[in-house]
Amino acid sequence: MASLRKTDRRTEDEAHIEAPDLEEFIGYNLKRAYVIVQADFRRALGEDGFAPRVFSALSLVVQYPNVTQSGLARMLGIERSGLVAIVDELEGRGLIKRTNVPGDRRVQALVPTAKGKTSYVEARAVVRAHEDRLLSNLSTEEKATLLTLLGKIRSHED
Amino acid sequence: MASLRKTDRRTEDEAHIEAPDLEEFIGYNLKRAYVIVQADFRRALGEDGFAPRVFSALSLVVQYPNVTQSGLARMLGIERSGLVAIVDELEGRGLIKRTNVPGDRRVQALVPTAKGKTSYVEARAVVRAHEDRLLSNLSTEEKATLLTLLGKIRSHED
DNA sequence: GGAAATTGTTTACTAACTTAACGATATGAT
DNA sequence: ATCATATCGTTAAGTTAGTAAACAATTTCC
Numbered sequence: 022m023a024s025l026r027k028t029d030r031r032t033e034d035e036a037h038i039e040a041p042d043l044e045e046f047i048g049y050n051l052k053r054a055y056v057i058v059q060a061d062f063r064r065a066l067g068e069d070g071f072a073p074r075v076f077s078a079l080s081l082v083v084q085y086p087n088v089t090q091s092g093l094a095r096m097l098g099i100e101r102s103g104l105v106a107i108v109d110e111l112e113g114r115g116l117i118k119r120t121n122v123p124g125d126r127r128v129q130a131l132v133p134t135a136k137g138k139t140s141y142v143e144a145r146a147v148v149r150a151h152e153d154r155l156l157s158n159l160s161t162e163e164k165a166t167l168l169t170l171l172g173k174i175r176s177h178e179d
Numbered sequence: 180m181a182s183l184r185k186t187d188r189r190t191e192d193e194a195h196i197e198a199p200d201l202e203e204f205i206g207y208n209l210k211r212a213y214v215i216v217q218a219d220f221r222r223a224l225g226e227d228g229f230a231p232r233v234f235s236a237l238s239l240v241v242q243y244p245n246v247t248q249s250g251l252a253r254m255l256g257i258e259r260s261g262l263v264a265i266v267d268e269l270e271g272r273g274l275i276k277r278t279n280v281p282g283d284r285r286v287q288a289l290v291p292t293a294k295g296k297t298s299y300v301e302a303r304a305v306v307r308a309h310e311d312r313l314l315s316n317l318s319t320e321e322k323a324t325l326l327t328l329l330g331k332i333r334s335h336e337d
Numbered sequence: 338g339g340a341a342a343t344t345g346t347t348t349a350c351t352a353a354c355t356t357a358a359c360g361a362t363a364t365g366a367t
Numbered sequence: 368a369t370c371a372t373a374t375c376g377t378t379a380a381g382t383t384a385g386t387a388a389a390c391a392a393t394t395t396c397c
Contacts, residue, residue: 047314048213080201260379
């Protein structure tokens, strides 16, 4: 039978106790998992490496040259005002440039520079290595399953 | 054969184009999925409802009464300085209280009030309903699989 | 041609942290 | 016993990653 003491302190062994209620929530587990992956990403890319969102933006500019900032913001799921600093950083590093689009003087198409393209390919290799290492306790199939399940959640985007 | 034009603009159809490189990364998908779940959590709990981290803290205090702030911070994976505002909010709402621990005057054990316990049970029901609704396109088995896979990532905690 | 929408940008704000320091207290080594 | 060390909760200041609102310039829609 369990103890009946009203003043059960239970402060011993905190580190080993599970937290049943929280552990059942997908949201809580997503957050905790993301914190780990993101921290390892930053460690892998180093002090002057890309932050995750900057890497993502560069990836899209390399893959979709001439994307507009509005289009890029939409793809990343953030406000276009929030994209300005990211584009500033990438342009400041000489990895992309803002170019005029003939026919619409409001928009500035984003194109990767040669340096931007090679930097991206290098960074992508580092990111792949980071995920391979960090997630080496997941099989290839498990990783594919995880992507599928996360994709089902992401189906609620927009 | 694909187009050979060097100046291929490709700005049309942005909304429908996939982003192959990014989509293969677990970290990117985790982030995008978490943003959706977290936003729906906040919508479900409403204007004056708990923020996710406050809900998590209350959950742990209810389940582990007399936990210390340091212990709680460790469980949540954040610095104890960051917990002060969370505990302030919960105490300010009359849901938990800081109590003296005889034998160690440095620590303040956290205990839920009666109101805190009932508020938690109610909030937990709302959170469960939010996840059930949002994740209704995942089967029970898929949700269990997802928790297992996220748990494998979380095995890197500490 | 005039109203409405869109683009990139700035400014101001917020949330959710971190790091470093602090005084108070407790613990451990000798 | 005392001195060094560690721990507790807290504050203060800084960082990161955003959002919301407004703006001029430009384009699109009747």
